[in-house]
Amino acid sequence: MTHLIEIHGLVKNFGPIEAVKGISFTVDRGEVLGFLGPNGAGKSTTMKMAAGFLAPSAGRAIICGHDVEKEPLAAKRKLGYLPEGAPAYPDMTTAGFLSFIAQVRGYRGAEARRRVAEAAERLELGGVMYQPIETLSKGFKRRVGLAQALLHDPEVLILDEPTDGLDPNQKHQVRELIHGMARDKAIIISTHILEEVDAVCTRAMVIAHGTVLADGTPGELEARSRYHNAVFVRGAAPFGDGIVGALAALPGVAAVEPGGRSDAAGLYVLAQNGADLLPAVREAMAEHGIPVAELRLERGRLDGVFRDITAAKN
Numbered sequence: 001m002t003h004l005i006e007i008h009g010l011v012k013n014f015g016p017i018e019a020v021k022g023i024s025f026t027v028d029r030g031e032v033l034g035f036l037g038p039n040g041a042g043k044s045t046t047m048k049m050a051a052g053f054l055a056p057s058a059g060r061a062i063i064c065g066h067d068v069e070k071e072p073l074a075a076k077r078k079l080g081y082l083p084e085g086a087p088a089y090p091d092m093t094t095a096g097f098l099s100f101i102a103q104v105r106g107y108r109g110a111e112a113r114r115r116v117a118e119a120a121e122r123l124e125l126g127g128v129m130y131q132p133i134e135t136l137s138k139g140f141k142r143r144v145g146l147a148q149a150l151l152h153d154p155e156v157l158i159l160d161e162p163t164d165g166l167d168p169n170q171k172h173q174v175r176e177l178i179h180g181m182a183r184d185k186a187i188i189i190s191t192h193i194l195e196e197v198d199a200v201c202t203r204a205m206v207i208a209h210g211t212v213l214a215d216g217t218p219g220e221l222e223a224r225s226r227y228h229n230a231v232f233v234r235g236a237a238p239f240g241d242g243i244v245g246a247l248a249a250l251p252g253v254a255a256v257e258p259g260g261r262s263d264a265a266g267l268y269v270l271a272q273n274g275a276d277l278l279p280a281v282r283e284a285m286a287e288h289g290i291p292v293a294e295l296r297l298e299r300g301r302l303d304g305v306f307r308d309i310t311a312a313k314n
């Protein structure tokens with residue numbers, strides 16, 4: 001199977017700054033790859049090179065079989081790209097800008113009007129069609145940018161922080177939109193929001209200092225968390241020392257630590273190597289005569305994993 005996106009050894013140096021230090025990966029149809037990383041990690045630079053908007057110092061990006069540098073027109077036909085920040089052409093109205101993009105994409109007449117109307121509807125731009133882009137709120141600017149990227153319904157989408165500046169409802173809508181398109185496209189998004197990775201990405205790549213530090217499904221990344229398969233337990237009566245010791249001594253338990261909100265404090269029973277602790281914790285609570293008010297299994301916490309992975313490199 002050919003990959004819709006192939007990235008081979010991309011490098012970018014800005015003078016003495018090595019922004020991207022040799023990144024390679026592929027993305028297949030149906031995948032939504034999330035780029036995660038601290039500020040300055042090299043995410044935007046990698047996306048620009050992948051989209052053919054910045055020449056790499058070394059390496060190649062191939063979109064649907066077309067090298068973005070050698071066959072830029074063929075590659076760009078297959079590609080929608082949302083750069084960081086606001087769309088260019090601040091003086092244009094939303095309608096003017098999208099019509100211009102439709103022309104650039106080769107659509108004319110009724111077909112161009114249909115494409116603009118469709119993209120505007122998907123991003124709910126109806127109310128701002130005749131407003132200059134520079135006068136729009138940050139969220140609307142972002143959505144105009146997204147409409148521009150989707151207008152020709154490309155197989156590959158590269159979206160640099162698509163939900164940046166959107167309010168919670170709009171974030172949700174844009175995530176749904178991405179999720180809905182994912183089946184027959186290959187999509188890369190960058191984000192600083194870890195819950196977004198869970199919500200829309202089938203795969204996540206942690207980038208720091210211009211290199212890939214982790215690449216896996218959100219579940220695989222969560223499995224690296226010390227809270228993976230931990231059991232959170234809260235008793236209807238206070239915990240005595242006896243139960244804490246008993247929980248800590250259960251086979252497969254790595255540690256027991258206090259947790260939860262102060263008004264609903266409980267214990268985290270951390271698992272060794274993903275051990276299944278739920279039945280044993282329930283039994284220990286019963287043996288000690290403490291009624292259980294809450295008992296749940298933790299999947300793992302991406303924020304801790306992200307911190308561990310990116311801090312290790314510093």
Ligand SMILES: Nc1ncnc2c1ncn2[C@@H]1O[C@H](COP(=O)(O)OP(=O)(O)OP(=O)(O)O)[C@@H](O)[C@H]1O
Nearest residue numbers: 014017018019037038039040041042043044045046
């Ligand atoms: N045009 C440029 N000229 C010089 N340095 C640049 C240029 N573009 C990016 N850099 C540098 O390259 C590095 C990577 O930047 P990049 O914007 O790719 O990071 P990022 O991961 O997208 O960060 P953020 O999360 O803040 O958007 C940074 O050190 C940045 O200052």
